[in-house]
Amino acid sequence: xxxxxxxxxxxxxxxxxxxxxxxxxxxxxxxxxxxxxxxxxxxxxxxxxxxxxxxxxxxxxxxxxxxxxxxxxxxxxxxxxxxxxxxxxxxxxxxxxxxxxxxxxxxxxxxxxxxxxxxxxxxxxxxxxxxxxxxxxxxxxxxxxxxxxxxxxxxxxxxxxxxxxxxxxxxxxxxxxxxxxx
Amino acid sequence: xxxxxxxxxxxxxxxxxxxxxxxxxxxxxxxxxxxxxxxxxxxxxxxxxxxxxxxxxxxxxxxxxxxxxxxxxxxxxxxxxxxxxxxxxxxxxxxxxxxxxxxxxxxxxxxxxxxxxxxxxxxxxxxxxxxxxxxxxxxxxxxxxxxxxxxxxxxxxxxxxxxxxxxxxxxxxxx
Numbered sequence: 001x002x003x004x005x006x007x008x009x010x011x012x013x014x015x016x017x018x019x020x021x022x023x024x025x026x027x028x029x030x031x032x033x034x035x036x037x038x039x040x041x042x043x044x045x046x047x048x049x050x051x052x053x054x055x056x057x058x059x060x061x062x063x064x065x066x067x068x069x070x071x072x073x074x075x076x077x078x079x080x081x082x083x084x085x086x087x088x089x090x091x092x093x094x095x096x097x098x099x100x101x102x103x104x105x106x107x108x109x110x111x112x113x114x115x116x117x118x119x120x121x122x123x124x125x126x127x128x129x130x131x132x133x134x135x136x137x138x139x140x141x142x143x144x145x146x147x148x149x150x151x152x153x154x155x156x157x158x159x160x161x162x163x164x165x166x167x168x169x170x171x172x173x174x175x176x177x178x179x180x181x182x
Numbered sequence: 183x184x185x186x187x188x189x190x191x192x193x194x195x196x197x198x199x200x201x202x203x204x205x206x207x208x209x210x211x212x213x214x215x216x217x218x219x220x221x222x223x224x225x226x227x228x229x230x231x232x233x234x235x236x237x238x239x240x241x242x243x244x245x246x247x248x249x250x251x252x253x254x255x256x257x258x259x260x261x262x263x264x265x266x267x268x269x270x271x272x273x274x275x276x277x278x279x280x281x282x283x284x285x286x287x288x289x290x291x292x293x294x295x296x297x298x299x300x301x302x303x304x305x306x307x308x309x310x311x312x313x314x315x316x317x318x319x320x321x322x323x324x325x326x327x328x329x330x331x332x333x334x335x336x337x338x339x340x341x342x343x344x345x346x347x348x349x350x351x352x353x354x355x356x357x
Contacts, residue, residue: 132315136272157344168330171326
């Protein structure tokens with residue numbers, strides 16, 4: 001395996017309970033990807049290649065619902081995952097991801113995740129656990145934000161739009177996983 | 183659990199199908215057997231859910247409020263089928279109510295007890311979670327799409343009617 005991936009995996013808390021031999025195995029399914037500042041890591045509407053664990057750098061999630069109308073939906077940094085929904089259900093990317101500065105990430109294919117899961121790998125279980133905790137936190141927060149939108153207190157379309165925007169932002173904001181990075 | 187119920191569960195419940203017999207027994211072992219009479223409300227739409235249910239015998243109706251005070255039957259479920267399964271991921275508001283049609287026997291599985299299997303990294307728990315995960319993704323994507331579309335089509339006028347329309351869309355399309 002590539003030594004780069006091994007060194008990066010050792011720097012992440014997610015991998016700390018694994019032996020060298022197990023890391024060697026996992027190293028086969030992870031690739032180190034480097035994205036120079038300004039490059040696009042994945043594209044809205046395209047099939048999701050896989051999951052990224054961002055090790056360093058900052059990534060902007062952007063959408064272009066209408067050509068020319070670009071909206072930044074969230075920004076994320078080291079210790080966050082990218083592509084969780086795609087790796088779970090194989091759906092297309094719901095946003096593009098741009099490297100704001102130089103980004104280093106570990107990348108894993110969906111097929112490899114499925115294979116590890118079928119083999120009852122503890123790593124696959126840990127990854128699914130992390131992804132579910134992140135996604136369920138987002139859905140819970142979004143439901144709460146939606147509950148707070150009340151016709152009694154919101155008295156303009158402007159105010160309502162900003163409330164809707166905050167629901168949308170919560171849905172797209174990945175929490176930093178303390179179990180992911182040291 | 184008898185062979186008949188096991189076969190019914192395997193035939194009727196996609197989220198439990200990947201489980202081996204011992205794994206299903208593991209799930210059942212941490213569940214409570216619950217007997218309820220007819221016309222009993224087992225879960226109520228909008229309330230925070232804490233448990234999933236497996237129907238051992240009897241029949242239930244799944245109801246959703248379509249307008250204030252008006253409920254629509256979405257499905258009837260029988261032996262071997264499950265409801266309330268999203269409660270195994272987190273405490274969410276129930277998306278529908280479930281009311282018994284007949285005397286009904288249920289296995290009730292609480293989130294806390296399921297989490298004890300999850301915390302121990304048991305395959306039984308993760309196989310079920312793997313099946314539930316796409317449902318969670320679908321809910322996030324649908325709420326994301328709805329709010330995204332509303333933001334892209336920002337209304338130009340600001341009248342009570344426009345606000346009411348936005349509000350209806352927001353609450354009606356709830357995941």
